[in-house]
Every structure is written in structure tokens, then in C-alpha cells.
Amino acid sequence: MNDTPNLLKKLMEYGESDFYPFHMPGHKRQYHGSFANNFPNPFSIDITEIDGFDNLHHPEGILKESMEWASRVYGSSRTYYLVNGSSSGILSAISGTVSRDGTILMSRNCHKSAFHGVFLNQLRTEYIYPQIIPDFGIQGGLLPEKIEEMLMSHRKIQAVFIVSPTYDGIVSDIKAIADVVHKFRLPLIVDEAHGAHFSFGSKGEFPVSALELGADVVIQSLHKTLPSFTQTAVMHVKEGFVDMGRLDRYVHMYQTSSPSYVLMAGIECCIRYMAGEGLEKMSLFSDKIGEVRKTLSGMEHLRLLTDQEKGMNGIFDMDLSKIIISTKGTGKSGAWLDDKLRKEYHLEMEMCGSDYVTAITTLADTQEGLKRLCKALLHIDSGLSSEEDCEDENRLYQELERMPECRLSIAQAMDEPRRRIAIPDGEGMISAEFVYVYPPGIPIVVPGEILKKESIDLIMKYKELGLAVQGMEDEESRELFVVDEDGISVR
Numbered sequence: 001m002n003d004t005p006n007l008l009k010k011l012m013e014y015g016e017s018d019f020y021p022f023h024m025p026g027h028k029r030q031y032h033g034s035f036a037n038n039f040p041n042p043f044s045i046d047i048t049e050i051d052g053f054d055n056l057h058h059p060e061g062i063l064k065e066s067m068e069w070a071s072r073v074y075g076s077s078r079t080y081y082l083v084n085g086s087s088s089g090i091l092s093a094i095s096g097t098v099s100r101d102g103t104i105l106m107s108r109n110c111h112k113s114a115f116h117g118v119f120l121n122q123l124r125t126e127y128i129y130p131q132i133i134p135d136f137g138i139q140g141g142l143l144p145e146k147i148e149e150m151l152m153s154h155r156k157i158q159a160v161f162i163v164s165p166t167y168d169g170i171v172s173d174i175k176a177i178a179d180v181v182h183k184f185r186l187p188l189i190v191d192e193a194h195g196a197h198f199s200f201g202s203k204g205e206f207p208v209s210a211l212e213l214g215a216d217v218v219i220q221s222l223h224k225t226l227p228s229f230t231q232t233a234v235m236h237v238k239e240g241f242v243d244m245g246r247l248d249r250y251v252h253m254y255q256t257s258s259p260s261y262v263l264m265a266g267i268e269c270c271i272r273y274m275a276g277e278g279l280e281k282m283s284l285f286s287d288k289i290g291e292v293r294k295t296l297s298g299m300e301h302l303r304l305l306t307d308q309e310k311g312m313n314g315i316f317d318m319d320l321s322k323i324i325i326s327t328k329g330t331g332k333s334g335a336w337l338d339d340k341l342r343k344e345y346h347l348e349m350e351m352c353g354s355d356y357v358t359a360i361t362t363l364a365d366t367q368e369g370l371k372r373l374c375k376a377l378l379h380i381d382s383g384l385s386s387e388e389d390c391e392d393e394n395r396l397y398q399e400l401e402r403m404p405e406c407r408l409s410i411a412q413a414m415d416e417p418r419r420r421i422a423i424p425d426g427e428g429m430i431s432a433e434f435v436y437v438y439p440p441g442i443p444i445v446v447p448g449e450i451l452k453k454e455s456i457d458l459i460m461k462y463k464e465l466g467l468a469v470q471g472m473e474d475e476e477s478r479e480l481f482v483v484d485e486d487g488i489s490v491r
């Protein structure tokens with residue numbers, strides 16, 4: 001019996017350990033915090049759609065009132081509670097704004113759920129690429145003028161979908177982008193999954209939410225940066241450029257027919273807290289981040305991404321609660337730093353890239369946790385030296401911008417006859433699978449695209465660095481399905 005898996009036991013043991021989370025969920029397991037004070041044992045409130053408790057898929061009672069209240073708090077025309085994460089809002093927004101077989105303009109750094117929306121609706125895609133922050137090798141913002149160029153030259157586009165902030169906290173100029181998109185009388189959908197806290201930050205301390213800046217659909221994961229349970233999210237819609245009825249239809253298709261009352265009550269609780277006591281906590285949190293950043297500016301070899309980058313590389317604003325530490329120039333990889341922080345300091349990061357790690361901080365972080373992060377990074381830094389930098393990856397990443405050469409739509413490529421090849425042999429073939437590093441889940445290769453040498457090199461480099469290269473059916477990520485071009489007519 002001893003070898004029977006026991007997830008609960010494992011979770012409880014982990015919860016009692018000294019491992020500290022610099023990852024989501026945003027409550028950071030701090031259930032003694034005031035946001036959780038009145039939350040009861042989940043079993044005692046876990047019900048189904050019984051009399052008096054309404055139905056999320058046909059709300060006319062308490063849930064309708066609750067979502068209408070939330071919509072007033074946020075200033076939207078309509079706010080939906082999502083219990084299947086932002087992913088379900090993203091699927092709904094894409095399905096609800098672009099007709100089957102239609103064309104969407106999306107930023108290439110979208111989360112995989114956006115690509116799933118494209119697949120399910122058999123859409124065609126045009127891409128806009130984020131700028132690159134050369135010194136850090138991470139993505140910058142999206143330029144409004146590039147979006148305008150794309151809309152001018154691709155008149156079939158029916159909606160624009162972008163990510164802001166990025167996983168790393170980079171915010172694009174949403175107001176300017178919304179103005180451009182609205183000139184073409186199209187809806188702008190913003191994946192603000194990582195920016196749910198923007199709605200509650202004072203101006204100047206945190207970026208302004210896309211909802212206030214003119215976006216038509218804004219999707220936020222409460223669970224990522226606010227004290228809320230995993231899976232909880234909201235989708236805000238503004239009337240004008242969106243067919244509200246059509247969008248509504250899809251929200252009910254992509255969400256479970258048995259939404260958890262524990263999660264829905266958790267969403268309401270989180271919003272109530274944030275609109276009240278949480279506002280002051282956000283100011284205190286902003287001060288705490290300021291302290292952390294001041295301390296980390298003392299590092300000599302590791303480098304902290306700071307707001308000095310604002311105004312460059314398409315960066316309109318930055319979420320300073322994301323602590324991005326670059327290992328560039330130290331001869332060490334992001335995976336090395338991530339591993340060291342975990343194994344030697346018991347600090348778990350949100351993610352690592354090839355040469356950086358990302359720590360998510362939220363208002364629920366304790367002073368002690370933040371001090372541990374600073375101390376660990378300063379200590380690691382003191383043992384490093386500066387080395388000649390290798391610019392290979394930046395170059396590769398920029399090369400990717402010149403692709404993709406797209407032969408088939410995502411849906412066509414995934415549904416055509418296919419065969420398996422070893423990844424290094426794939427140059428010139430049409431991919432039938434996604435390839436991405438997770439997190440952040442942004443595809444290097446999308447089905448339907450011709451595999452270029454640069455993308456193959458990048459995949460091999462990420463594998464070599466020990467990053468989680470995923471998306472293929474092959475669990476070892478050695479082989480990839482490509483379209484078997486014998487017998488198909490390439491459109």
C-alpha cells in the first residue's frame with residue numbers, strides 16, 4: 001500500500017515544508033491572510049445548481065447579480081466569471097468574434113489556448129511579432145504602427161488578439177493599439193491573464209488595465225496575480241465592436257456544465273477584497289517591490305530587468321511585480337539559476353527561459369519570503385563572474401521573426417495525413433504539431449508552417465539547456481509529426 005500514489009499527502013507535506021512560492025497562484029498559500037479570513041472549509045459550501053443558487057449558464061438570480069456587481073466594479077458592459085481559467089475566456093473571445101474559416105490577426109507570443117481557438121474554428125492567422133529586448137533576450141512590446149500596417153494589407157481580418165502584459169510583465173501601448181483597431185471597426189481582444197492586479201493598482205504604481213484603455217474584450221486570470229483559487233478568471237466585455245450574443249453563446253460552450261460554487265464564491269470574494277482592503281495592500285505591495293528592486297540593484301553579475309527599458313522596444317509600461325533576473329554574461333543558464341534557487345534555497349520560481357528566471361510576486365507575499373529571494377540572489381551573484389556573452393539565441397530569435405512560411409492553416413495541417421521524423425531532419429517540411437517551451441507556452445513552430453533551420457536550431461538549443469520543450473506527441477520531444485505531402489494538395 002505504501003507505493004500507492006497519494007497526491008493529497010504530498011501536497012500537505014509540501015505545504016508544511018519551507019519551500020516558498022514565487023509562482024502562481026497569487027495567494028501564495030498564505031491562507032492566514034485577511035483575504036481568506038472568512039472563507040470556510042470548501043466541503044461545507046460545495047453545492048450544485050439547487051433552488052435559490054442560480055445557474056452560471058442561465059444566470060437570473062444570485063450569480064447574475066454577482067456578475068453585474070463585478071461589472072460595475074470593473075467598469076465593463078459585462079463581466080463573466082470563468083471557472084476554467086483564462087483559457088476558456090480566450091477560446092470564447094476568439095470563437096465569438098471571428099467567423100468559421102475567417103482570419104484573425106494575433107501576436108505571435110500568444111498562449112497556446114489562443115492557437116487552440118484558431119484550430120477549433122479553422123481560422124487563418126496573420127501574426128504581429130513583439131520587439132526583442134536585446135540585452136535580455138526577452139520579448140518587448142507590440143508596435144501600434146505594425147498592427148496598422150497589417151490591417152491595411154490584410155482586409156479580411158475580423159479581430160485582433162494580443163497579449164499584454166507578457167509573461168514577463170511587458171505592457172504594450174493598448175490605447176494606441178485600440179485606436180488603430182477601432183479605425184478598422186474591429187474588436188481588440190487583450191489577453192491580460194497576467195495583469196488581473198492592474199485593475200486594482202493606483203496609477204503610476206502598476207500599469208493601467210486594457211479595459212480602461214479601450215480594449216473590447218479583456219481576459220484576466222485572477223489566480224495568477226491575485227489572492228484567488230487556481231482556475232478562477234474573469235472576462236470583461238465592452239459593448240460597441242463585439243456581438244455580445246454570439247460571444248455569450250461560446251462562454252457557455254467552453255465552460256464546464258458543473259461550475260464549482262467554491263470557485264465562483266472565491267472569485268466574488270477576491271474581487272470584493274481587492275476593491276476594498278486590497279487597494280491599500282496594493283500600495284504597500286508596491287513599496288515592498290521597490291525595496292526588493294533596490295536591494296537587487298546591488299547584484300554585480302546577474303541583472304534585474306528594470307523600468308529603464310520603458311519607451312524602447314515597444315515597451316509602453318512594465319509590471320514591476322515581475323522580477324526578471326538575467327544570467328546573460330555569466331556563463332550560466334536560466335535553468336541553472338532556477339535549479340540552484342530550488343535546490344539550495346528552497347525558492348520555486350514561476351519559470352525560466354534560456355538565460356533568465358521569472359519570479360511572480362503578489363500582494364500576498366510575506367516580507368520574509370521577499371527577503372529570502374533577495375538574500376539568495378545576492379549570495380548566488382557573489383559567487384559568479386562575468387564572461388564573454390554568446391549572442392546566438394538573440395540572433396536565432398530575430399530570425400524567427402522572418403518566418404513563418406505558412407503552407408496550411410493550423411486545422412488543415414493537424415488533420416492531414418502525417419508521418420514522424422527526427423526533429424533535426426525536418427528542414428523544409430510542414431509541421432503537423434506545435435512546438436513550444438512551457439512555460440510560457442508560446443509556439444516556436446505552429447502546425448502548417450515550414451520548418452526552418454533556425455527554428456530547428458532553437459528547439460535543439462532549448463532541449464540542450466534542459467528547458468521543457470513540449471507540444472509534440474513524442475513525450476521525449478525527439479520526433480515530430482510533419483504533414484505527409486504525398487497525396488495532399490498544398491493550398
Ligand SMILES: Cc1ncc(COP(=O)(O)O)c(C=O)c1O
Nearest residue numbers: 084085086087111191193221233
Ligand atoms: C499569456 C497567458 N494567457 C493565458 C493563459 C491561460 O490562463 P489560465 O491558466 O488561467 O487558463 C496563460 C497561462 O499561463 C498565459 O500565460
